[in-house]
Amino acid sequence: MSSEALKRASTLEDVARVAGVSRATVSRVINGVRNVDPAIQEAVRQAIARTGYVPNSAARSLVTRRTGALALVISGSDAPETPDHHVGGEIFADPFFGRVVSGVFTGLRPLDLHPVLMLADSAEARDKALTYLRQGNADGAMVVSTHSRDPLPAQLLAAGIPTVLFGRPPTPLSLSCVDLDNREGGRIAADHLHARGRHRVAAISGPLGVRAARDRLSGFREAMADHGIHQLPHVEGDFTREDGERAMASLLRRYPDLDGVFAANDLMAQGALAVLAEHRRRVPEDIAVIGFDDSSAATAGRPHLTTVRQPVEEMAAEMTRVLLDHLARPGRAATTVLFEPTLIERQSA
């Protein structure tokens, strides 16, 4: 065992020698390309087993120009430099992240591909990620880009790296993307609140630098306007639970008679719920709360959140599929896949 571990790893050459054939033949057997005489195949397989041969993927990548890795880039707005805090803490704590990862794995499962994670939360990190990709460390990139001003998608496009985005960029690029019809999601929330007879409603939006946040808010506003409600208190949040608490508290202070709240994600809705509980407001009797995402946060507390579902896993899986398709057919034109939000009615509204 230890003597095996010490000597250098066996190569194609070794296998070929043991099997009494050429390197090319061994390669053919391994890659299942062209017909190879069954007897020889068997001999090669035995030689592989005997030598404990494992192909070296660097050597293979060098010639095939494929790495077997796909980058999953989380490209956020620049994170504040809080030295005592951990890198990307807030991003990774959001259930959204886990759902994306889960969806990516679902899309990748049948294949021999693995996602390499990159965090591009600063100009420096972004450059590093770009360099990494340029060096050919991954065959393509999936980018969850939150902020509108994020230059990364355009840079990837310019660098000729196969890329698919989660979320449409603010200005159309010829890159494929998957996204939710966020505006429609906002409308759904508004319609539901209105149908429940709520007229003194407010919104806790996400950061307005994020397109999805803007779209949800404007959809909500539009639909409310359609219902004759033009006065709409609004607080901008940052998608964290803490900020949802802060926003709800502020809203409650300024508009004590609110009877409905739309939060742009479940985490903030959950924060709102906690603050409402502290203020002894009954949900949904006194005030209805509707969230967005249908993440695990929706059913974490009581009451369970009524929410606008964003099928993140499906979207991430689709993003992966689209990227694989681009890899398989390099010429393919960029496509946009838009998912439809749906209302998940639970207890809070």
Added chain:
Amino acid sequence: MSSEALKRASTLEDVARVAGVSRATVSRVINGVRNVDPAIQEAVRQAIARTGYVPNSAARSLVTRRTGALALVISGSDAPETPDHHVGGEIFADPFFGRVVSGVFTGLRPLDLHPVLMLADSAEARDKALTYLRQGNADGAMVVSTHSRDPLPAQLLAAGIPTVLFGRPPTPLSLSCVDLDNREGGRIAADHLHARGRHRVAAISGPLGVRAARDRLSGFREAMADHGIHQLPHVEGDFTREDGERAMASLLRRYPDLDGVFAANDLMAQGALAVLAEHRRRVPEDIAVIGFDDSSAATAGRPHLTTVRQPVEEMAAEMTRVLLDHLARPGRAATTVLFEPTLIERQSA
């Protein structure tokens, strides 16, 4: 721009020709090895800029035997095959996962290394991961192995792949690992509950196939026994919120006069809290609840959870550092870094 994109990527050779030097010199400049005449250095830099040269990492890996990637393997017990469900959904939904990722990034931040994610939740996936690692796709592996019977750590050891574990294996292997003193954590929970005057307590443990879960429970039991409490209702959970709800409901049914509960993680504690709220039990007045982890779930609902803190981010960062150290000094002996749990006192107990 497009003409740039079309022609093949420039190589060291191209840069060398443009700069009027040899490949070796360009390589030296890029890697900053040995002295190179400043004038030549400058010429090389210009040539690099002019040609838009980016080193090909496959070629580099082939000779250096380094890839610049570290595997982060989530090796769980075999996941049930639920076709409609998404891969690893539960694992990735757990805040624990995000915290590990965050810690890994913290440990990796200054370096040009990226984590590649692998999910080994079935024998097949485990084999794939092992093969991937054997092929040299990553320089080393960090393994979050939950289940006791997981053969992966031993396999990695046998394959000679530099590996660090999050969580000690059931039988000691000569692999480095970082872990929490879970037994002590259980004791801390018990001591606190006892100090609060709770005598009719129960435990919601994690899956007993997981060493950490067993240790937390036995530490809790031991300390309770020290306090003269030998009768200890116990329900085994699976670390999910839903299971925490189920466990709490079952406990409440069987032992209606409980005045204290220890849950082996915050997610289950959160579930317990929700069920207690539904049963109109006041926390902590009627029944005290203490969680474990100090994850974001601890402050998600109301009341905030009193919990035993596990510094997951620090542990993951340390795991990364230990792996890097093993990579830098191949001969290094395996070490175990044990972290101490601390009590975080909030409202629930």
Added chain:
DNA sequence: ACGCGCTGGGAGAGCGCTCTCCGAGCGTGC
């Protein structure tokens, strides 16, 4: 003036694989 050490650039041998050619061997059709 000569030798010696030292600095710094060039040549070239790989690293381990894939893949295009080439050619041997065999079967087939007329």
Added chain:
DNA sequence: GCACGCTCGGAGAGCGCTCTCCCAGCGCGT
């Protein structure tokens, strides 16, 4: 019986880089 095509193995040329040699040139000591 011969030309032709077809199948399948081997030879060998790279893929783009690193790194060990080797050697030219220079400064220094004697």
